[in-house]
Amino acid sequence: xxxxxxxxxxxILMSLFFILNQSAGxxxxxxxxxxxxxxxxDDVLANAIVTITNSRNNGRFVTETDIxxxxxxxxxxxxxxxxxxxxxxxxxxxxxxLVDAGRIKEYNIYLESVDIEIEKVNVTASRVxxxxxxxxxxxxxxxSQEIGNKNxxxxxxxxxxxxxxxxxxxxxINVSSLxxxxxxxxxxxxxxxxxLLLLDGRPSLTGxxxxxxxxxxxxxxxxxTEIVKGAFSSLYGSSAIGGVVxxxxxxxxxxxxNYISVSHGFYDKLSxxxxxxxxxxxxxxxxxxxxxxxxxxxYLLYGGYKSNDGHAQQTNYRFYNLNxxxxxxxxxxxxxxLTFGYTNSDGGYPHYWRRDPGEIPEPFKVAENVIGxxxxxxxxxxxxxxxAFPSGNSKYSTRFYYYNLLSxxxxxxxxxxxxxFGTPGYEFTTFIDSYNFxxxxxxxxxxxxxxxxxxxxxxxxxxVRSAPEEILYGNQQMNNFGVFVQNRHxxxxxxxxxTILSATFGTRADITKIVGGMSAFDFSPKFSLLYSPNYDNxxxxxxxFRFLVGKAFRSPSIAEIYFKKSLFGGYEFxxxxxxxxxxxxxxxxxxxxxxxxxxxxxxxxYYNFYDNLIQYRNIGxxxxxxxxxxxVAKSTIxxxxxxIDYNSSIKMFNDNLRxxxxxxxxxxxxxxxxxxxxxGLLPYKxxxxxxxxxxxxxxxxxxxxxxxxxxxxxxxxxYALEEPDAFFIMNMKLSKQFNSGFSAFIAVNNLFDTFYxxxxxxxxxxxxxxxxxxxxx
Numbered sequence: 001x002x003x004x005x006x007x008x009x010x011x012i013l014m015s016l017f018f019i020l021n022q023s024a025g026x027x028x029x030x031x032x033x034x035x036x037x038x039x040x041x042d043d044v045l046a047n048a049i050v051t052i053t054n055s056r057n058n059g060r061f062v063t064e065t066d067i068x069x070x071x072x073x074x075x076x077x078x079x080x081x082x083x084x085x086x087x088x089x090x091x092x093x094x095x096x097x098l099v100d101a102g103r104i105k106e107y108n109i110y111l112e113s114v115d116i117e118i119e120k121v122n123v124t125a126s127r128v129x130x131x132x133x134x135x136x137x138x139x140x141x142x143x144s145q146e147i148g149n150k151n152x153x154x155x156x157x158x159x160x161x162x163x164x165x166x167x168x169x170x171x172x173i174n175v176s177s178l179x180x181x182x183x184x185x186x187x188x189x190x191x192x193x194x195x196l197l198l199l200d201g202r203p204s205l206t207g208x209x210x211x212x213x214x215x216x217x218x219x220x221x222x223x224x225t226e227i228v229k230g231a232f233s234s235l236y237g238s239s240a241i242g243g244v245v246x247x248x249x250x251x252x253x254x255x256x257x258n259y260i261s262v263s264h265g266f267y268d269k270l271s272x273x274x275x276x277x278x279x280x281x282x283x284x285x286x287x288x289x290x291x292x293x294x295x296x297x298x299y300l301l302y303g304g305y306k307s308n309d310g311h312a313q314q315t316n317y318r319f320y321n322l323n324x325x326x327x328x329x330x331x332x333x334x335x336x337x338l339t340f341g342y343t344n345s346d347g348g349y350p351h352y353w354r355r356d357p358g359e360i361p362e363p364f365k366v367a368e369n370v371i372g373x374x375x376x377x378x379x380x381x382x383x384x385x386x387x388a389f390p391s392g393n394s395k396y397s398t399r400f401y402y403y404n405l406l407s408x409x410x411x412x413x414x415x416x417x418x419x420x421f422g423t424p425g426y427e428f429t430t431f432i433d434s435y436n437f438x439x440x441x442x443x444x445x446x447x448x449x450x451x452x453x454x455x456x457x458x459x460x461x462x463x464v465r466s467a468p469e470e471i472l473y474g475n476q477q478m479n480n481f482g483v484f485v486q487n488r489h490x491x492x493x494x495x496x497x498x499t500i501l502s503a504t505f506g507t508r509a510d511i512t513k514i515v516g517g518m519s520a521f522d523f524s525p526k527f528s529l530l531y532s533p534n535y536d537n538x539x540x541x542x543x544x545f546r547f548l549v550g551k552a553f554r555s556p557s558i559a560e561i562y563f564k565k566s567l568f569g570g571y572e573f574x575x576x577x578x579x580x581x582x583x584x585x586x587x588x589x590x591x592x593x594x595x596x597x598x599x600x601x602x603x604x605x606y607y608n609f610y611d612n613l614i615q616y617r618n619i620g621x622x623x624x625x626x627x628x629x630x631x632v633a634k635s636t637i638x639x640x641x642x643x644i645d646y647n648s649s650i651k652m653f654n655d656n657l658r659x660x661x662x663x664x665x666x667x668x669x670x671x672x673x674x675x676x677x678x679x680g681l682l683p684y685k686x687x688x689x690x691x692x693x694x695x696x697x698x699x700x701x702x703x704x705x706x707x708x709x710x711x712x713x714x715x716x717x718x719y720a721l722e723e724p725d726a727f728f729i730m731n732m733k734l735s736k737q738f739n740s741g742f743s744a745f746i747a748v749n750n751l752f753d754t755f756y757x758x759x760x761x762x763x764x765x766x767x768x769x770x771x772x773x774x775x776x777x
Contacts, residue, residue: 044069163664183242265770317347
């Protein structure tokens with residue numbers, strides 16, 4: 001019995017020793033948690049790598065912030081640790097933190113964005129923030145710094161430097177077509193655009209034509225622009241059949257910020273045989289931004305003004321823009337954003353150049369009987385956005401938006417339109433009043449560390465009032481209901497959690513209905529593969545291969561169905577209520593390679609097969625029509641793109657000369673496969689285009705050269721045998737930073753004064769000069 005008692009006591013003592021030892025171990029450990037936040041605008045940052053190390057106890061812990069931007073590290077031995085944070089687009093952070101035993105340490109980390117970043121992120125290609133290297137589609141990003149280095153006068157000027165982008169303009173702020181890989185049509189003057197314009201994720205298309213007012217986006221308000229090419233109806237529905245341009249505007253700051261910019265310029269004088277006035281033709285602009293915060297409330301106010309005499313008759317304009325953005329942090333992980341926008345523009349109504357019978361063309365003049373015609377546009381938008389993070393692996397957002405466009409065209413008493421439809425001796429006015437209401441709601445959930453699922457609904461109501469009905473569309477309404485879902489699955493990952501092979505599958509269903517007219521159901525699936533091999537090889541290291549196939553659609557717009565007369569060219573149209581949605585089956589393969597922090601190389605090949613493509617066709621016996629919008633049986637657009645992006649620096653006079661260049665080339669072959677075609681060509685599709693940018697920065701000076709080559713247009717619609725020739729233009733800008741808040745610039749656009757056309761019988765701007773000052777404080 002004594003031995004048994006002794007054995008029991010021994011076991012009890014050993015158990016107590018083990019428990020006390022464990023308790024001591026547990027009390028010597030603590031935890032660390034917090035969030036990684038953008039210092040400028042207080043946004044939480046997902047996918048940031050957080051590392052803590054302790055050289056004394058050899059402790060090292062690595063984690064990644066979740067969807068809500070939070071991180072958590074548990075079971076950490078007490079002691080002083082070095083904490084470091086890395087996140088693409090931000091400067092690395094390093095600090096020290098003391099972990100106490102038995103306590104949870106709260107530690108938020110604020111990151112500063114970098115001025116120059118080689119690897120960038122986007123949200124448009126998959127509706128989820130992703131690096132370009134991990135994006136399974138072709139995408140270009142234009143940052144606000146690049147806009148500042150160049151000298152774009154309008155938003156459309158900024159986009160023309162992207163390979164695969166083709167722009168045709170009738171005047172400074174009137175864009176007839178903006179096309180990605182030849183997708184959009186030109187003949188309708190922006191009607192039925194096949195590229196979706198988003199402003200902070202909100203569709204910004206007019207209710208009547210489904211076109212975008214590309215030139216009315218204020219450049220000073222842009223943080224970055226993402227241009228995604230290819231069929232993206234699986235996420236965005238109709239109008240994204242050719243791609244998406246998403247403009248992300250500046251967010252309110254949590255510190256006082258002010259910006260003032262003024263500029264003024266003039267056009268080079270034309271020769272005596274070309275000039276239409278002896279007046280010096282000038283242009284100017286002003287931009288004002290103020291941002292600040294009051295507790296959890298932050299705001300941004302913007303005002304802008306542009307005035308331009310125009311480089312040719314009827315190309316003058318004035319443009320006003322007001323924008324406000326308010327954000328409020330409701331509670332932890334929930335915030336709300338409210339945006340209001342207003343624009344007002346008035347300018348000359350664009351017309352083809354003057355060509356009297358038996359006389360030579362006068363490219364900077366228009367016919368006498370259309371001088372004084374004008375077009376006024378007024379837009380108002382409101383946007384309410386709510387975002388919540390119910391948990392660390394889920395996110396919910398919803399956006400309600402409203403967009404109104406009022407457009408009035410006024411024709412002088414001598415215009416043939418006024419004579420035919422108006423009262424003799426009086427001006428004649430047409431108007432279009434369109435309203436867009438919509439809601440986009442999206443739910444994200446990280447099902448596991450290998451599966452990321454998004455789903456959502458997209459509701460739109462478009463109401464159009466227009467008159468007179470014998471020219472325009474009358475009163476119409478179009479409704480759309482769409483649902484979408486997408487899942488990304490990582491099949492293979494390396495030991496560090498980097499994705500090697502992933503696949504994304506998404507699909508969307510849309511119901512479109514014109515009240516009293518056509519209705520359609522469309523199904524848009526998409527599948528992509530991304531392979532990022534983990535090999536120490538010059539061609540495979542830091543490289544990715546992508547493959548994408550998708551089906552997309554575009555429903556005909558109200559304007560395309562009911563359009564009756566072109567007021568731009570005076571052509572008659574026979575309206576076509578039997579138009580059907582057009583569809584495309586799109587394929588793309590691509591390769592992207594990043595060489596350290598200096599060089600990026602990207603190449604992509606694509607093939608788009610269109611069925612029921614909507615085109616303007618001449619159904620008359622002569623060159624003047626009449627015309628009708630019809631479904632072309634079949635067509636194909638195929639090609640490839642190459643982009644090289646390089647930046648580096650060298651020592652010069654004890655300082656760094658930083659240099660950067662970007663060059664992009666695009667080849668495109670567009671074929672009309674309809675049985676009644678004579679030449680097999682689709683109109684307004686240039687085969688070759690080349691864009692380049694070179695930027696030199698030394699001390700406080702920055703010198704930028706940018707240029708574009710475009711090959712000859714082989715086919716046009718309205719003036720056969722007058723196809724625009726090939727052209728090359730070059731621009732230059734020199735800027736000087738005097739201190740942290742004051743800078744000045746001088747610039748020349750169309751440096752060599754090249755005469756060129758983007759459309760037949762429309763002269764593009766001749767050489768022009770401008771200078772400006774900006775203040776930030």
